Amino acid sequence: MVRSSNAARTGAWLVLLALVVVSVNLRPTITTVAGVMNQVNGAFGLDPSLLPLLGTLPVLAFGVSGPIAPWLARKVGAAPAIGLALMVLAGALVLRVVLPALLLPGTFLAGTAIMTASVLVPQIVKANHGTGWWTGLCTMGFGLGAALGAGLVQPLEQAFGGSLAWALAVWALPAVAGAILILGTRRTTAAGAGVPDLATAARSWAAGGGAPASDATGKVTPLRKQRTAWAVTAFFGLQAMLYFAITSWLAVYLMSKGLSPADAAALLAWFSLAGLPASLLAPVLASRPRVLRVLAPGLGISVAVALIGVLLAPAALQFPMVGVLGVVQSAGFGLGMALVVIRSAGPQSAGKLSAMSQGFGFALASLGPLAAGLLHTWTGRWEATFLALAAEALVLAGAGFFAIRGPVASIESVEPSAETHTKPELVR
Template identity: 45%
Template sequence: MGITDAPAAAIRATRPRTATLGLVAALLVGVNLRPAITSVAALLGETGAHFGLDAGATTALVTLPVIAFGLTAPLGPWLARRIGVGRALGWVMLALAAALVLRVALPGQLLLGTAVAGTAIMAAGTLLPQYLKSLNAGGLWVGLSSMSFGVGAALGAGLSVPLHHALGESVPLALGVWAVPAVVAALAMTFVASRSGIRLPGHARPRLALPAGGVRTLVLVTVVFGLQALLYFAVTAWLPLFLADRGEPAAVRGGLLAWFSIAGFLPTMLTPIIARRPGVLRWFGPGLGLVVALGVAWLFVAGGGQYFWVVGLLGAVQSAAFGLAISLIVGLSANAHTAGVVSAIGQGVGYVLAGAGSLLIGLVHTASGDWTPSFVLMGVFAIALSIATALLIRRPPIDLVAVSADEVQNPAHEAVERR
């Protein structure tokens, strides 16, 4: 049971075309939330050589965005309360575009620009579940939104090497060009926010309270999101280096990294629909972590033509795990305000875990000079994901709103509608 969210009711009263435009704008935002990371991973060697990075700086470059994700999680909800979630998404996309240009255009600002880009990506990532909840998005649209992340990741991984060659072997141009789709997303979201005439979810700040059992749900959401993100970013960050150690050329490494994202398109879209069927979810959710563990083991022993199949398997399953994590944030939140808080906590702390875990995997490899301990760690994390997911999918939705936004604005208001 939860309080009916006023902005959601307002959106339902607007023309369906406006809501559809809003959902399409959300897809454009989602496409921009991975190229800043995967483009660098695809050109990691070239980027390090161009900017004169040592091993420590290179490790920081690939893990810094994820660390920034966790440290800046409150920014998204803070912006939403002040200017509305739609306008906040527009400004965040503009900040992302500026960071992608400045990090390669200004000398010595690569790491700072990457951190700012990670901050913008995090803000948009925490705002999207709240935005989708405000639009009363169904499972298909939640799935498409999750899939858009993978589309962006595939574009960043697959096109960066060809762009690098086409643009005269220029690393700054090949990385900076990804500011263009971010500007497009900013314009689209700003247009939708101005057309709707609705602040999503408005300036009013409801009073929040933690219900019984809420702490356990929040902890499990955080662990599930953190572990799936850890495994995803560990693969995207270290797969090219692992393949390089196995003698694969740059074009093959970039192609396999793109395939890792492409293979996840359909699973990411379908998982939110599956998540609405409890009977299927009981075995499907925990099974994802177990299959990731098997896929990691297969990747370690694979060779030659097997890379295509094992990377495709990992891409499909890990993308499904991401789609499930986003679906659980939306589905376990009784209203948009709760979704904003759950999203900020789950993704914020979760990305801290993901960044620390991905960094640990890289440091273990550097210290040992071997990939075996790192792959063992990933297998342990995958099994832990399976256990945490099994516990989370049995939790009921939570409502963190103690007093509605209407009551904050008008204490005499007593009409609180329960679902």
């Protein structure tokens, strides 16, 4: 009995380690390019007019490839699906170097692979009874990967003798490592059985979150007809739209304030690093309904205030202001991932809600970098861009308000009972 318990506990930690390593691989593809956007046309022979498209392509791929992950997971299992996605990601990163003419298609393929892996992370967390700490560590992995991508791209370029292409392609190596790790956990993640529940929060999320959406006969309503699912999707999409707009253009904006390219890239890395603790703690705090009542809508308001701060601050004060923006933005991403787990009834529901929220959400988010760039081009200034992003952050606050109310999202059938109609909502 003790040996079985120890084995289960070890298996749980191995799954968590694999998920964190996977998460670290799901942002460098974006932030490496964002930090050296002004060098890409020379390194790859890309028409400068296509640079906004390069920043938008990964997010556009996120939006159109959402259904791939649930389908692939049904065919081969969640862990093998993530492993396959990471191998495709590694291949796409190398392909762009071997054939520079395929920079844009390779970037789209990389985005598809990232989306496939990203969608399945919450499903594995839910299947293994992961608490807020699990979700927090995974979202922190996203932030750590983003920071490493932005901060190491120029040192790597120098290490490769000035080759930007190989500085971008070297990220294929950690992708392969992540694939190996997650494939090693496939037996544990296949069933989610025998893995210890590390705290009671995960159970209480579903128990206190209202009954699964169903009609009087117990037949479950499709997610597309469930208000909670759309509220979670809106929250995830709006915070992602803000994130990708900021990461795509923050370095360019900072250079317009008089900072050098190296300093601007360093602040982009700082934007991600500063948010690491917030991305870890937001899902943990979200497991407490009283905190969640304030956290969900409050984050949107905080992001709006931080954006105005970055806009108004002089170059000398950008370090603290960018840090504050990184904290609240990363907390929003952590909460967005946590809501998928908190506001779903079980692993299959979490997987479907993850696909829906990230699929539709990233389709919306793909407009962020493009719209931000066009606003700047049309006006020749940054005020309109930042004010529009701040207004969007206020809409995010509204989405957060509705995401934490009502029944949990579910595709898993339930038997009608008195309990179905008497369970309290998560937040009233």
